[in-house]
Amino acid sequence: MLNIYKTSADGILEPIEQFEKNSWIHITAPSKEELREVSHRCNIPMEFLEDPLDLEESARIEYDEETKCTLIINDFPIIDVSNLQFDSYITIPIGIILGTDYIVTVCNQSTNSLDHLIKKNVNTSMKNRVALEMLLLFSTQYIEKLKLLNKQRLKIESHLRDSLTNKQLYDLMEIEKSLVYFLTSLKANADVITKLFRTNSLTLYDDDKDLLEDLKIENDQGIETTELYTRILNSITGSYSSLISNELNKTMKTLTLFTVFLTLPTLVFSFFGMNVTLPIADKNPFSWIITLIIAFIFVGWIGLALWRRRMF
Structure with a gap:
């Protein structure tokens, strides 16, 4: 033009x-x-x-x-x-x-x-x-x-x-x-x-x-x-x-902590679920309570260790 x-x-x-x-x-x-x-x-x-x-x-x-x-x-x-x-x-x-x-x-x-x-x-x-x-x-x-x-x-x-x-x-x-x-x-x-x-x-x-x-x-x-x-x-x-x-790191950290806390009870329950002779009799009505207490002891111990390291 x-x-x-x-x-x-x-x-x-x-x-x-x-x-x-x-x-x-x-x-x-x-x-x-x-x-x-x-x-x-x-x-x-x-x-x-x-x-x-x-x-x-x-x-x-x-x-x-x-x-x-x-x-x-x-x-x-x-x-x-x-x-x-x-x-x-x-x-x-x-x-x-x-x-x-x-x-x-x-x-x-x-x-x-x-x-x-x-x-x-x-x-x-x-x-x-x-x-x-x-x-x-x-x-x-x-x-x-x-x-x-x-x-x-x-x-x-x-x-x-x-x-x-x-x-x-x-x-x-x-x-x-x-x-x-x-x-x-x-x-x-x-x-x-x-x-x-x-x-x-x-x-x-x-x-x-x-x-x-x-x-x-x-x-x-x-x-x-x-x-x-x-x-x-x-x-x-x-x-x-x-x-x-930073947000991604926080998300990954949260997911890692959830994974750790969920894995510990699973390990305990898997151990007591084996078809072998165990210290706790399978007919004892309080066996499941003892299993839960052991799982919570592991979770508390790991949680205390992570808290001291300021992981959360």
Whole structure:
């Protein structure tokens, strides 16, 4: 899908039908024909349009001397559609291409991430400023998604205090997976931001540099928040793993004690049930009472020994 936007003379960002100078072209899950058309009309290298479509593509900056185009690949978060029962997130790349007359964004999947930018009525003739606004928007989204993940973690944690189920553990695993995606992408984006401070392919004015500083602060905050939530989650999972092991040990200990106390009377009764001559006459009416007393003596003796060892 291909959409074209341009800022009007009134400063309003409007969709247009044709390729025009100083317009913004947004491509989502494009076909080969659309890529070739954009490459030809905008004088953009084909690989600049194809690379961001690879979901495993790493964040980076690249400059083409021949066409004077700059490619910025940045990762941003989206909901993981493979998990329908829990709102977890993954990150995918988006390409921002700054040409001489156009700014082009290309992404493998449709997203509403840029809707806020469209409502903001950015000036498409200021291509570098628009690119920085996009990068800042992506960094802000990380913070928003992190807050949502933390709310879900707190909700799961409150339920864990009442009962522990496999679903809750799986949900914590999904949160942990999302945090791993976020931390990896944020650190890669941080390298891109650092290179933006040093690159000569982009002309940055004072307002652009201030925006770049805000972008760096927002991205650093995202990294710190993600690392904090990761440590908290690791602490929680570690604590509950210890609790589960402790409860299992208590259960096994209880079952072992029951087994010991039930085994001793069985041994006594089995001994006196043999078809051989025994110290207690089988015709004595008090034989069963004597047998019980012997069994209870063994149980009491073992119980006292275990109590002294603080087994219970």
